[in-house]
Amino acid sequence: MKRLKNWRLFSLLAALTVFLAGCGQEELSTLLPAGQVGQDQFNLLLLSSAIMLLVIIVVVIIYLISLVRFRRSKVGEDHMPEQVEGSHTLELIWTTIPIILVLILAVPTVYYTYKLGDVTAMGAVDEDGNAENLVVDVTAKLYWWEFEYPDLGIVTAQELVVPMDEKVYFNLLAADVKHSFWIPAVGGKLDTNVENVNKFYLTFEKDSKNLKDGVFYGKCAELCGPSHALMDFKVKTMPRAEFDQWVVAMQATDGQMADADATDGEALFAQSCIGCHAVSGVGTTGAAGPNLATFGDRNRVAGYMDHTEESIKEWIKDTQKYKPGNTMPSFPQYSEAELDALAVYLMGLKVEE
Amino acid sequence: MSSVAQKRSFGATVWDWMTTVDHKKIGILYLLGGLFFFVLGGIEALIIRLQLLKPNNDLVSAGLFNELITMHGTTMIFLAAMPILFGLMNAIMPLQIGARDVAFPFINSLGLWMFIFGGIFLNLSWFFGQVPDAGWTSYTSLAITSEGHGIDFYAIGLQIAGGGTLMAGINFLVTIINMRAPGMTYMRMPLFTWTTFVASALILFAFPPLTIGLFMLTFDRLFGGNFFDHTMGGNTIIWEHIFWIFGHPEVYILILPAFGIFSEVFPIFARKRLFGYASMVFATVLIGFLGFMVWAHHMFTVGLGPTANAIFAVATMAIAVPTGVKIFNWLLTIWGGSIKVTVPMLYALGFIPSFVMGGVTGIMQGAAPLDYQLHDSYFIVAHFHYVIVGGVVLGIFSGMTLWWPKMFGVMLSETLGKWTFWFFFIGFHLTFLIQHWLGFWGMPRRVWTYMDGQGWNSANFISTIGAMLMGIGVIIFLINVIKSHVQKKPVPNDPWGDGRTLEWAIPSPPPFYNFAQTPLVRGLDSVWIEKQEGNESGLTPAEPVQDIHMPNGSIIPFLMTLGIFVAGFGAMYRLETSWGLPVLVLGLFFTFATMSARSLKDDLGFYVKKEQVLKDLKEKGGKI
Amino acid sequence: MADIQIYKKSPVEYELEKRRAKKSMQAQIIMFSLMIFLTLVSFTMVVAFNADILGFSKYFVIPILLLFAAVQVGLQLYYFMHMNEKGHGFAKLFMYTGMLLAFSMLLGYIVITWW
Amino acid sequence: MDLNKKFTPETWPANPERATLEAKNKFVGFWLFIAGEVILFSTLFGVYIALKDKGISGPEFSAQELYELPLVFVMTMLLLTSSLTSVFAMYHMKNYNFKKMQIWLSVTAFLGLGFLMLEVYEFAHYAQLGFTYNNSAFSSAFFTLVGTHGFHVAIGLVWITLLIFRNAKRGLNLYNATKYYTFSLYWHFIDVVWVFIFTVVYLMGVVG
Ligand code: HEA
Ligand code: HEA
Ligand code: CUA
Ligand SMILES: [Cu+2]
Numbered sequence A: 001m002k003r004l005k006n007w008r009l010f011s012l013l014a015a016l017t018v019f020l021a022g023c024g025q026e027e028l029s030t031l032l033p034a035g036q037v038g039q040d041q042f043n044l045l046l047l048s049s050a051i052m053l054l055v056i057i058v059v060v061i062i063y064l065i066s067l068v069r070f071r072r073s074k075v076g077e078d079h080m081p082e083q084v085e086g087s088h089t090l091e092l093i094w095t096t097i098p099i100i101l102v103l104i105l106a107v108p109t110v111y112y113t114y115k116l117g118d119v120t121a122m123g124a125v126d127e128d129g130n131a132e133n134l135v136v137d138v139t140a141k142l143y144w145w146e147f148e149y150p151d152l153g154i155v156t157a158q159e160l161v162v163p164m165d166e167k168v169y170f171n172l173l174a175a176d177v178k179h180s181f182w183i184p185a186v187g188g189k190l191d192t193n194v195e196n197v198n199k200f201y202l203t204f205e206k207d208s209k210n211l212k213d214g215v216f217y218g219k220c221a222e223l224c225g226p227s228h229a230l231m232d233f234k235v236k237t238m239p240r241a242e243f244d245q246w247v248v249a250m251q252a253t254d255g256q257m258a259d260a261d262a263t264d265g266e267a268l269f270a271q272s273c274i275g276c277h278a279v280s281g282v283g284t285t286g287a288a289g290p291n292l293a294t295f296g297d298r299n300r301v302a303g304y305m306d307h308t309e310e311s312i313k314e315w316i317k318d319t320q321k322y323k324p325g326n327t328m329p330s331f332p333q334y335s336e337a338e339l340d341a342l343a344v345y346l347m348g349l350k351v352e353e
Numbered sequence B: 001m002s003s004v005a006q007k008r009s010f011g012a013t014v015w016d017w018m019t020t021v022d023h024k025k026i027g028i029l030y031l032l033g034g035l036f037f038f039v040l041g042g043i044e045a046l047i048i049r050l051q052l053l054k055p056n057n058d059l060v061s062a063g064l065f066n067e068l069i070t071m072h073g074t075t076m077i078f079l080a081a082m083p084i085l086f087g088l089m090n091a092i093m094p095l096q097i098g099a100r101d102v103a104f105p106f107i108n109s110l111g112l113w114m115f116i117f118g119g120i121f122l123n124l125s126w127f128f129g130q131v132p133d134a135g136w137t138s139y140t141s142l143a144i145t146s147e148g149h150g151i152d153f154y155a156i157g158l159q160i161a162g163g164g165t166l167m168a169g170i171n172f173l174v175t176i177i178n179m180r181a182p183g184m185t186y187m188r189m190p191l192f193t194w195t196t197f198v199a200s201a202l203i204l205f206a207f208p209p210l211t212i213g214l215f216m217l218t219f220d221r222l223f224g225g226n227f228f229d230h231t232m233g234g235n236t237i238i239w240e241h242i243f244w245i246f247g248h249p250e251v252y253i254l255i256l257p258a259f260g261i262f263s264e265v266f267p268i269f270a271r272k273r274l275f276g277y278a279s280m281v282f283a284t285v286l287i288g289f290l291g292f293m294v295w296a297h298h299m300f301t302v303g304l305g306p307t308a309n310a311i312f313a314v315a316t317m318a319i320a321v322p323t324g325v326k327i328f329n330w331l332l333t334i335w336g337g338s339i340k341v342t343v344p345m346l347y348a349l350g351f352i353p354s355f356v357m358g359g360v361t362g363i364m365q366g367a368a369p370l371d372y373q374l375h376d377s378y379f380i381v382a383h384f385h386y387v388i389v390g391g392v393v394l395g396i397f398s399g400m401t402l403w404w405p406k407m408f409g410v411m412l413s414e415t416l417g418k419w420t421f422w423f424f425f426i427g428f429h430l431t432f433l434i435q436h437w438l439g440f441w442g443m444p445r446r447v448w449t450y451m452d453g454q455g456w457n458s459a460n461f462i463s464t465i466g467a468m469l470m471g472i473g474v475i476i477f478l479i480n481v482i483k484s485h486v487q488k489k490p491v492p493n494d495p496w497g498d499g500r501t502l503e504w505a506i507p508s509p510p511p512f513y514n515f516a517q518t519p520l521v522r523g524l525d526s527v528w529i530e531k532q533e534g535n536e537s538g539l540t541p542a543e544p545v546q547d548i549h550m551p552n553g554s555i556i557p558f559l560m561t562l563g564i565f566v567a568g569f570g571a572m573y574r575l576e577t578s579w580g581l582p583v584l585v586l587g588l589f590f591t592f593a594t595m596s597a598r599s600l601k602d603d604l605g606f607y608v609k610k611e612q613v614l615k616d617l618k619e620k621g622g623k624i
Numbered sequence C: 001m002a003d004i005q006i007y008k009k010s011p012v013e014y015e016l017e018k019r020r021a022k023k024s025m026q027a028q029i030i031m032f033s034l035m036i037f038l039t040l041v042s043f044t045m046v047v048a049f050n051a052d053i054l055g056f057s058k059y060f061v062i063p064i065l066l067l068f069a070a071v072q073v074g075l076q077l078y079y080f081m082h083m084n085e086k087g088h089g090f091a092k093l094f095m096y097t098g099m100l101l102a103f104s105m106l107l108g109y110i111v112i113t114w115w
Numbered sequence D: 001m002d003l004n005k006k007f008t009p010e011t012w013p014a015n016p017e018r019a020t021l022e023a024k025n026k027f028v029g030f031w032l033f034i035a036g037e038v039i040l041f042s043t044l045f046g047v048y049i050a051l052k053d054k055g056i057s058g059p060e061f062s063a064q065e066l067y068e069l070p071l072v073f074v075m076t077m078l079l080l081t082s083s084l085t086s087v088f089a090m091y092h093m094k095n096y097n098f099k100k101m102q103i104w105l106s107v108t109a110f111l112g113l114g115f116l117m118l119e120v121y122e123f124a125h126y127a128q129l130g131f132t133y134n135n136s137a138f139s140s141a142f143f144t145l146v147g148t149h150g151f152h153v154a155i156g157l158v159w160i161t162l163l164i165f166r167n168a169k170r171g172l173n174l175y176n177a178t179k180y181y182t183f184s185l186y187w188h189f190i191d192v193v194w195v196f197i198f199t200v201v202y203l204m205g206v207v208g
Helices: A002-020 A036-069 A088-116 A226-230 A240-251 A260-272 A309-317 A336-347 B002-019 B023-051 B062-096 B105-128 B140-145 B150-178 B191-222 B236-270 B277-293 B306-318 B320-334 B343-366 B368-374 B378-408 B414-440 B457-487 B526-532 B556-572 B580-600 B610-619 C011-050 C058-080 C089-112 D021-051 D069-094 D098-129 D137-167 D174-207
Strands: A134-141 A144-149 A154-157 A159-163 A167-174 A179-183 A187-192 A198-203 A216-220 A233-238 B548-550 B606-608
Touching: A036 A088, A036 A187, A036 A198, A036 B320, A036 B343, A036 B368, A088 B306, A088 B320, A088 B343, A088 B368, A134 A159, A134 A179, A134 A187, A144 A159, A154 A159, A154 A240, A159 A240, A167 A179, A167 A187, A187 A198, A187 B368, A226 B062, A233 A240, A260 A336, A309 A336, B023 B062, B023 B105, B023 B378, B023 B457, B062 B105, B062 B150, B062 B191, B062 B236, B062 B378, B105 B150, B105 B556, B140 B150, B140 B191, B140 B236, B150 B191, B150 B556, B150 D021, B191 B236, B191 B277, B191 B556, B191 C089, B191 D021, B191 D137, B236 B277, B236 B320, B236 B343, B236 B378, B236 C089, B236 D021, B277 B306, B277 B320, B277 C089, B306 B320, B306 B343, B306 B368, B320 B343, B343 B368, B343 B378, B343 B414, B378 B414, B414 B457, B556 B580, B580 D137, C011 C058, C011 D069, C011 D174, C058 D069, C058 D174, C089 D021, D021 D137, D021 D174, D069 D098, D069 D174, D098 D137, D098 D174, D137 D174
Parallel strands: A134 A167, A159 A233
Antiparallel strands: A134 A144, A144 A154, A167 A198, A179 A187, A179 A216, A216 A233, B548 B606
16 A cells, blocks of 8 residues: 555656656557556556656766765865775665665566466357457558458458457467557557467557547557558547447448449459459458558558548559558559549548448 | 888888787777777768658658668677777776786787678678668568678678677687786776676677577578578577577677776776775676576567566566666765866766666666567667667777877877767767657657658757767867877876876887786786885886797788688679689688688797897886 | 796606596596496487387486486586686686576577567 | 797696696687587577477478487497597697507597598488478578587597697697697587587487
8 A cells, every 4th residue: 555655656756757748649659548558558657767767866966966075176186085995884775775676666567567468368258159359360561551350250451440448359460571560559569470479458448539630540660671660550449339330331341332433443443453452341361452441431541641532643653652662563554534533432432431 | 212111111001000919909900990880880870860850851762771770780889889899908908907918819810800801891781782771680580581682791791790709709808817917816807807807708608699690690591591481480589589699798798898997987087996896896797697688678579478578577677786786886986086077087977877867768678568668669769879878988988088098199189078078978868868758759760751740850850960969079089089199299107197007007008018027916906006105107017027928910810801701702692693602612711721821830929038128118217 | 928847747746647647537437438328328218218118208208318418518528628627717617607598598598488 | 938849758747738828828718619609509409499390391301200310329429439539639648648649639530530421421311301401490400500510520620630730740749739638628519519419409309
């Protein structure tokens, strides 16, 4: 109990300094956690910052005092200091106190390590054999993200859609080189290795609708080639009911046709793009390009460009210019009209209202 | 006529430096080579910072940026910081223990040339247009798929330079074990010698894993190995383990000698014996030992599981304790002293708060769950520049200014030195302090650009300005060096007035045999003791003046390394050219031939005659 | 540094030294036989294990194999490489440190971090 | 130091391998080098253990099926015996008996050569079966670990051959005594590594 109280005091102190220096933006700052995992980590940050601040303050105080008091200009040119050998008492003190400080940090560290690493509930099923928890399979590819919901039979890309206030479990894997999956505002990262599946969970407790762009930002945190910096993704969080609606809408995209004004684009797309890009949300992972079933609902093109028809056209014309090293071919042969048609068609691919 | 003479003497000078086995000259070559690469790596850093000056900047392309960070990190760690420290160790450590030379002068020179050729090999990649681009850590899924020969330059270049490092490490160890002057017991050794010893032991144990790792990387890329190809059963995580089993001790190889330098500087300029000498030694050894037990703290997010993460987290935090002991001992050394703020002292004073700030963020990263957020963000960049620049680089500058007169016989200007310090110090904090927050705000490291509207603009701007200030500081330092060497005022044995260890009792620069008579050491800070007792020379000889045995110079180390260097190119182009294989074989054969030449020819060195020593003594004023 | 002092041993000393050398030679031969013996046992054990003669479990055989290897290495180091003699303090220090580090690295690498 | 200084068994120092400072340096340096090699080989062992039986080589190329113990046993005996012969050689060196030392060292070299030939045969045999370096992660790790050891043996052979011929005429002195001695250390260390190779790679591989 007592420790808890001290803890609060420290937190307050640390929080103050951190806040004074600014907290960053809600959709991607680790200082404004939007879920339990991020919150746990933030608490650890506060605790450790407080300890570290204390250490720094103590060191700096001793340092400044000796600097002020023992300058040669002050003690005199001929002053001969006493040649002290050492002091066992002092040595004992400055061994013990750091040990205590480290222990104070070590206990919650170990606790949270196990807590955040606990994925035993991942495979749990209820009586009917349905999964109790939402599981998302994440596949990281050069330079885009694929999100499959294996229990729901749907797949999407670039924008992760998740329900709020429940644990969402993730299977992480890389398809080519190593990447790392990070949603700063929601929780820490976990690498997507090439040879094994990593598992962890996150909880999302803030509705992304209220954010600046209506999404949380996700990042690739492991150097993966020239366009590593552009390997962003977005996260939409919504109440469970809304999520369920979204899932139903996704499941209904199978075989759906475009509106009348986009049939030209649809034809073109079927001709050259469908080999890599699915336009139905029903399916599994493994496509060569991102699933575009929800393309119209997104707010970025290729993860980072503005979500406008202009960007789409630019992108299709010269993909390497916008994401060097990515695996989509450019289509410079398309006329302005054809590009327009494609853009209109793509913008029309929506499952949300 | 005169120009011919001059030319010949120039050639002779070059030959002299190429064949030298004198530890002081080798030290100078290490230092100059390291400084060259420091400026190179610094220029790369400046370009990195300029690219990140504003959002969506396009000063450099994405590919080039990755090449720049890789080469910046690799150059700074392997070719700048370590060699400069080696330079100081080489030049000073034998003097501190009263030795005439290092244990293996020949191998010393071999190590030097391997560093230089390895560095050249690595940097030739710029001229071939195929530059390493997978980060200085070269994680293998990316490093294996990276096209061109960039990563090959990295693997082979580091292999060559790393071999040299290993030799230097063994050489220092044996020197300290065997060549101490009479009376120089282990517990009387200056702390710089101690840290050299421990850092060399770390080299001995940390570099073999790197050798293996680089070997596997080379073979995977060039000879069809499958260590890291998961489709063939390989495993990329092996590389991460091996790299960090090497990599974490490596950072202590860098910082411990810097700690040693500060442990010399504080007593000299506070006129006070180092506080808690024995605990300083113990802490050094402990840090070195623990350094091997924490490598997985770089891999918290790899998915090793909570047990591994928890164990390595706690082990990591333990390092705070011995490091804290050192910090407080330094504080208590200046406490009650008589502090004179010269340039070396200025760096040492700047070091304390800077390093503590970097060290404590290291402990924060050690808290594994917190590191899930911090890892691969700019927070990490901030942490390690705080410990490296705030610790190692300040240590290097401190040590260079402290021993420059001893090594070159030239005093650097104090005024310019202070300008350098303030520009560098302020620039340093400006550059890296704000990066902690960039990390908190979600900015990953190794990004070549960033979009507007993420709240990172002004922080990056400030950071870049800071880097420019650091650049100005370094330029002033270079000007200082040139200016001081042009003026070239003679320097006394102990230019700082309060030298405590043996190197301050002999001329600056010392004669090539260092000590006319091997000194007798009567305690810690032996020169200080002698002077307190009224012995103005600071030395008590342990032997009469007699003939001195010295090793012969040799061009073989240079040639031996040249062979390896050539072989490296052969290996790299073996697959796509017809000349690759023959060149590889030829290079290795050449190296082997020079090796045999060395072992077949008895090289017993020569003697400096007693009369010569006496004559030198007289010229220098009769004192030893 | 220079030349070493040439010192002529007295006949008694000389004999003594010779005898000592002989004795240590004998010890070395005994140790060698021990090593051969351990090797033989190791190989036989494995052959027997494979032929299912003895019915040992794998988890019994492997530790024994490793133990025998460790003993052999100790014998090599102490008898053949003379680590038991004077003037080998630093050799011991570095060999033990090296082995300790190697051991803990392998332990950490294989046991706690490998999946 | 005078190279041509001739010794008699009576004047020959008790520890000729570290009688001068240069010799002491080499002696210490070589031990340190060996300590470094300990780490080098344990890294290789770690890699091997992690990659054992990994890859697409197929069941006929699993450690259990592949290795042939009789061959390994012969190799082991050769190497162990060569360790003993080099001990004999050092015994004679301490007694200033140059001729006998040279003879025993030659025996050592021959035994080492026998070992190396068998290893070459073993590798060639595996390659013939299709188990080549490029076959799988397992094969790369196997050949690298065992091959690095074999490479050390080869270096040792070249070294001792050079020593034997080079000094045949000049006899034993304090300059080359250290060289002989460090060679014997090196040779024993190679044996130490082999003990672990036959245990960890072959025996444990066959046990499965
Ligand atoms: C000279 C170099 C140097 C030094 C000395 C250190 C010192 C330390 N480092 Fe750092 N580190 C690097 C160089 C260095 N590091 C580099 C280059 C990287 C990045 C590599 C890459 O990914 O590219 C890195 C990365 C790195 C990571 C990985 C982060 C990540 O990628 O996720 C971690 C994690 O634990 C870490 C921890 C530590 C710790 C605990 C120390 C400790 O030794 C610090 C100890 C010091 C103190 C703590 C201060 C003094 C102590 C006191 C005043 C006593 C009281 C203190 C307390 C009670 C806390 N470092
Ligand atoms: C010893 C190690 C060391 C040192 C000293 C430095 C020094 C500096 N580093 Fe660092 N850095 C690393 C080691 C080091 N670095 C490593 C290991 C990485 C990780 C790489 C990776 O991710 O793989 C890294 C990465 C790194 C990054 C992150 C890149 C990224 O993740 O995208 C940045 C960005 O700010 C940076 C900046 C700097 C700056 C501004 C300095 C400054 O302190 C430099 C100061 C020096 C100068 C400014 C020189 C100026 C000289 C002149 C101007 C000379 C002009 C004169 C003539 C031409 C005659 N470095
Ligand atoms: Cu994917 Cu960085
Ligand atoms: Cu580390």
